[in-house]
Amino acid sequence: MPQSEVTASRPQRWDVPFGDAMREEDVDQLLQIEPFLGMDAERFPAALPLRGILQNDTRVNHYQDGAIIVREGDYGGSAFLVVQGKARVVLAGLDSDVLGRQPDAKPGFLNSLFRQFRNPQLPEVRSHVTADTDLVANDSLEVADLAQTRVFLQDVPRVLENTRSVVLHTGEIFGELAALTRSPRTATVLADGEAVLLEIRWQGLRDLMRRTEALRRHIERLYRENSLRVHLRETPLLSNLPDEHLEAVAEATVFETHGDFQWHETFDSSASGDAAEAVVAEPLIAEEGSTCEGLVLVRSGFARLSHRFGHGHRTVAYLGKGQVFGLAEAIQSSLKKSPVPMSNSLRALGYVDVLQIPQSVLEEHVFPHVSQQLLSEAAEKHAVYCGEHHCDLQSDSIGGEQAQVETPLLEFLVEQRFINGEQAMLVDLDRCTRCDDCIRACAATHDNNPRFIRHGFRHGSTMVAHACMHCVDPVCMIGCPTGAIGRDRTTGIVQINDLTCIGCSTCANSCPYDNIRMVEVRDSSDAIVIDESTKQPIYKATKCDLCADLPMGPACQHACPHDALVRMDLGNLGELSEWVNR
Amino acid sequence: MKSFVSRRLSSAALTIAVLALLVFWAQRQKSTLGDASFGTGYVLLAAIFFLASYNVRKKLPTLPWASSSDWLQAHIYVALGSAAIFGLHVEWRLPTGIFDSTLAMLYLATFVSGIVGLFWTRSIPARLARVSEEVIYERIPMLRSQLCERAQEAVLETVRSTGSATLGEFYSRQMHGYFEKTRGLGYFLRPNNRVRRRLLAELTEMSRYLSPPEQATCEQLFAMVRRRDDLDFHAALQWRLKAWLFLHIGLTYPLLAVACLHGALAHLFDGGLL
Ligand code: HEM
Numbered sequence: 001m002p003q004s005e006v007t008a009s010r011p012q013r014w015d016v017p018f019g020d021a022m023r024e025e026d027v028d029q030l031l032q033i034e035p036f037l038g039m040d041a042e043r044f045p046a047a048l049p050l051r052g053i054l055q056n057d058t059r060v061n062h063y064q065d066g067a068i069i070v071r072e073g074d075y076g077g078s079a080f081l082v083v084q085g086k087a088r089v090v091l092a093g094l095d096s097d098v099l100g101r102q103p104d105a106k107p108g109f110l111n112s113l114f115r116q117f118r119n120p121q122l123p124e125v126r127s128h129v130t131a132d133t134d135l136v137a138n139d140s141l142e143v144a145d146l147a148q149t150r151v152f153l154q155d156v157p158r159v160l161e162n163t164r165s166v167v168l169h170t171g172e173i174f175g176e177l178a179a180l181t182r183s184p185r186t187a188t189v190l191a192d193g194e195a196v197l198l199e200i201r202w203q204g205l206r207d208l209m210r211r212t213e214a215l216r217r218h219i220e221r222l223y224r225e226n227s228l229r230v231h232l233r234e235t236p237l238l239s240n241l242p243d244e245h246l247e248a249v250a251e252a253t254v255f256e257t258h259g260d261f262q263w264h265e266t267f268d269s270s271a272s273g274d275a276a277e278a279v280v281a282e283p284l285i286a287e288e289g290s291t292c293e294g295l296v297l298v299r300s301g302f303a304r305l306s307h308r309f310g311h312g313h314r315t316v317a318y319l320g321k322g323q324v325f326g327l328a329e330a331i332q333s334s335l336k337k338s339p340v341p342m343s344n345s346l347r348a349l350g351y352v353d354v355l356q357i358p359q360s361v362l363e364e365h366v367f368p369h370v371s372q373q374l375l376s377e378a379a380e381k382h383a384v385y386c387g388e389h390h391c392d393l394q395s396d397s398i399g400g401e402q403a404q405v406e407t408p409l410l411e412f413l414v415e416q417r418f419i420n421g422e423q424a425m426l427v428d429l430d431r432c433t434r435c436d437d438c439i440r441a442c443a444a445t446h447d448n449n450p451r452f453i454r455h456g457f458r459h460g461s462t463m464v465a466h467a468c469m470h471c472v473d474p475v476c477m478i479g480c481p482t483g484a485i486g487r488d489r490t491t492g493i494v495q496i497n498d499l500t501c502i503g504c505s506t507c508a509n510s511c512p513y514d515n516i517r518m519v520e521v522r523d524s525s526d527a528i529v530i531d532e533s534t535k536q537p538i539y540k541a542t543k544c545d546l547c548a549d550l551p552m553g554p555a556c557q558h559a560c561p562h563d564a565l566v567r568m569d570l571g572n573l574g575e576l577s578e579w580v581n582r
Numbered sequence: 583m584k585s586f587v588s589r590r591l592s593s594a595a596l597t598i599a600v601l602a603l604l605v606f607w608a609q610r611q612k613s614t615l616g617d618a619s620f621g622t623g624y625v626l627l628a629a630i631f632f633l634a635s636y637n638v639r640k641k642l643p644t645l646p647w648a649s650s651s652d653w654l655q656a657h658i659y660v661a662l663g664s665a666a667i668f669g670l671h672v673e674w675r676l677p678t679g680i681f682d683s684t685l686a687m688l689y690l691a692t693f694v695s696g697i698v699g700l701f702w703t704r705s706i707p708a709r710l711a712r713v714s715e716e717v718i719y720e721r722i723p724m725l726r727s728q729l730c731e732r733a734q735e736a737v738l739e740t741v742r743s744t745g746s747a748t749l750g751e752f753y754s755r756q757m758h759g760y761f762e763k764t765r766g767l768g769y770f771l772r773p774n775n776r777v778r779r780r781l782l783a784e785l786t787e788m789s790r791y792l793s794p795p796e797q798a799t800c801e802q803l804f805a806m807v808r809r810r811d812d813l814d815f816h817a818a819l820q821w822r823l824k825a826w827l828f829l830h831i832g833l834t835y836p837l838l839a840v841a842c843l844h845g846a847l848a849h850l851f852d853g854g855l856l
Contacts, residue, residue, distance in 0.1 A: 112644045112646060113645055115644060116643070429708075430708040431704075431707055433703050433707055433823045434710070434718075434719060434820050435824075437640065437643070440643065441644075445643065455716060458716060461708070463716060550644060551646045552644075552646040555643050555644065557649070558643065558649045558650065559640075559643045559650045560649075561650045561653070561654040562651065562703065562707075563586075563651045575583075578583045
């Protein structure tokens with residue numbers, strides 16, 4: 001039992017401003033330009049004033065010609081407003097070397113070997129609970145964010161010679177898609193000449209949008225349109241379409257969202273209702289048997305592909321970002337010159353963002369540019385054949401080798417929404433000797449505190465343990481008031497900055513999988529740290545950080561003697577089926 | 583991902599190849615009237631050191647070289663190969679002197695504990711996985727006492743509400759001990775469901791004399807008897823998985839010490855250590 005208590009001040013949202021302190025006159029200047037000029041300061045609560053947001057959640061960045069503002073593939077937590085000059089969005093993928101990507105610095109051999117001997121004996125010991133400037137300067141997560149080192153694209157004209165790019169002018173906003181959907185940047189943006197940009201971290205952007213209808217609408221429009229062309233180019237049959245036809249397709253594409261953006265608030269993994277009813281209750285995007293109206297592309301989120309079976313619906317696959325629904329039927333309708341019925345249904349799992357390309361547009365602008373042979377091949381590849389016992393998928397663009405994963409396992413992963421996990425911890429209970437070497441390894445690498453529980457939901461002998469899955473859509477980040485929980489820029493690993501975590505439990509309550517634990521912290525003499533004003537213990541959110549700073553990757557997997565534990569992307573069912581059938 | 587079968591085949595092939603080389607070398611030494619004992623002895627000692635070093639490796643989870651699973655694979659095949667080296671070293675005869683016999687027994691005991699342990703390691707997990715609930719070993723005592731309390735409360739509540747002592751008496755006579763006590767050594771060595779079957783049969787017999795509210799409690803007791811049995815099953819088999827390793831490691835260090843001493847003595851009798 002802890003011996004005593006020690007007081008400290010509880011961390012607050014704006015303890016660590018986003019950039020070098022913004023002066024009052026900087027904020028005044030910002031308030032003179034759109035979109036801030038049109039905002040009604042009265043609509044912001046006293047605890048979260050407009051000035052406060054601008055002062056603490058934004059920073060002004062100066063870029064020289066060719067400087068990289070955001071890199072394709074990086075995870076970003078902020079959006080940018082062009083204040084002066086121009087920015088150029090490069091739509092085609094550029095190489096990592098061109099983009100100046102550095103491999104992560106890992107600690108040396110001895111350092112990583114002996115770190116466990118420096119661990120405190122007591123659980124959850126902290127030397128500091130609040131971020132002060134010195135600490136932040138020594139903290140790698142924050143440094144990555146705060147030190148505004150610029151990477152330049154060398155020889156811009158040559159690099160851009162054969163690539164498509166779009167220029168953004170003063171007043172335009174970009175980067176909001178990655179910031180708000182917790183997803184990687186879809187394009188690289190460079191300064192085109194000298195430029196000044198206002199970077200707004202997503203917590204601030206969210207609060208500004210909440211209270212300014214016009215900004216919300218503006219950002220939604222950008223969010224819908226900015227990456228459309230990139231997305232269309234990545235779609236089968238559209239990649240080589242002549243520009244003018246792609247433009248026509250883009251014009252006619254309909255944006256749709258299904259389900260609830262904050263789906264985790266109503267999702268209850270332990271609810272044991274009627275499975276068939278649960279499927280029917282999911283928002284329907286396209287129904288089996290209805291006539292084919294075109295192609296559906298999944299932009300973000302997940303959707304369930306199902307086929308009627310008995311009195312229920314059998315899950316055939318789940319579709320994620322970049323996957324396509326209805327291509328076989330669209331092609332057949334075109335070849336037969338009359339619409340054919342859909343052979344499966346598509347339903348939103350939680351929240352899904354889709355693009356619909358109408359059949360008439362496909363027939364006018366896409367299919368005539370593709371050879372008959374390619375069309376029949378694509379139709380064959382995308383067809384789903386459902387027999388008495390299971391459905392067979394041919395295509396890797398509708399979920400890889402999903403057919404090899406037995407249907408009950410697929411149903412389990414979908415039902416529990418584990419499909420969201422990019423680094424889920426799977427334990428093969430047929431091989432796990434319950435030796436707890438994984439737990440000991442985790443504790444040894446986290447100051448003696450294991451960051452997962454070797455327990456969880458089971459399907460047969462496969463268990464998904466309570467360890468952070470570093471989700472495709474980390475809903476835990478949605479409500480964090482300080483941005484303490486965020487993605488690592490390059491790896492996408494979801495990490496918690498202990499110093500800026502205020503212990504509000506929002507992330508722990510939002511995690512649909514119960515993988516974040518709130519802990520009371522203590523000092524090295526075993527005294528519990530309490531808040532000096534409320535006299536309540538100070539809590540911190542804790543979870544698996546995937547041992548991002550270790551050379552050998554997650555210690556749990558590295559320590560399992562029996563190949564029973566693996567960290568796996570459940571979006572890649574090919575990998576899962578290989579693991580299950582090894 | 584490499585399948586277990588192909589991993590097994592390639593490791594076995596490698597082990598056999600290395601052993602064949604060693605046998606070839608030993609035969610050549612013999613045919614040229616040389617002595618292979620020091621050679622095979624050192625290889626065996628090195629193998630035992632390597633096998634024992636897995637214990638140190640496990641204490642260093644942050645060691646970046648090779649995963650624990652790779653270490654275990656190497657451990658298993660080196661250990662299996664060491665048996666052949668041991669045979670070569672003792673020329674396929676058990677030694678006679680007390681010291682050398684002790685060493686041979688220690689080696690064989692460690693080896694056999696390894697083989698038995700490997701069999702349990704590969705067979706027990708699947709038996710545990712067949713039980714519907716997965717339990718963490720350290721939590722079992724707590725779960726057992728919670729279950730005991732719940733069973734007792736359910737029965738007391740029924741006695742109180744129905745005014746009939748039939749179920750209560752049956753519970754205290756036949757079932758309370760089952761819920762309260764831990765199982766004996768016999769069960770730990772050979773877990774079985776005899777007691778569970780007997781209790782469930784008795785409870786079924788009993789239920790014909792019970793009123794509907796008592797029968798409802800009886801249903802709960804059925805489930806609790808099963809759950810308790812599952813907990814005991816987990817406790818016994820998880821304990822076995824821990825206990826064998828304890829013995830295996832316990833044998834390793836005396837083996838290491840005696841083997842080193844044996845080597846030193848061999849040099850001494852061969853004409854000095856240096
Ligand atoms: C003959 C000399 C042997 C020695 C000195 C030896 C020594 C060791 C040591 C020190 C460990 C590490 C235990 C720990 O720290 O957790 C270990 C583990 C193990 N040994 Fe051996 N061993 C020997 C033979 C064998 C054999 C013949 C086998 C089976 C073919 C075997 C199978 C295992 C297994 C499966 C483990 C790991 C168990 C686990 O982590 O769950 N060993 N051994």
